[in-house]
Amino acid sequence: MSLKSDCKSAIYFYASQERQNNSVRTGEHNGYVGLVLILLRNRYHELKEAGETTWSIPDALKQELDADKPY
DSSP states (O other): OOHHHHHHHHHHHHSOHHHHHHHHHHOTTHHHHHHHHHHHHHHHHHHHHTTOOSOOOOHHHHHHHHHHOOO
16 A cells, blocks of 8 residues: 555544545534544655655554544
């Protein structure tokens, strides 16, 4: 897998496509879904700029995403 596809998988793990759609349509869990997108996309860009080819999420970031997960 590639860095991009692994990032996409991580986003879907925390905020599935259905949850993202609901967030846009109804505002349901809008804050959390937005946080997931921002934090994981930023992580992707950090890794890409560093020349990394393997996706990873630091433990602190995982803990933050898990602690705030509303569902």
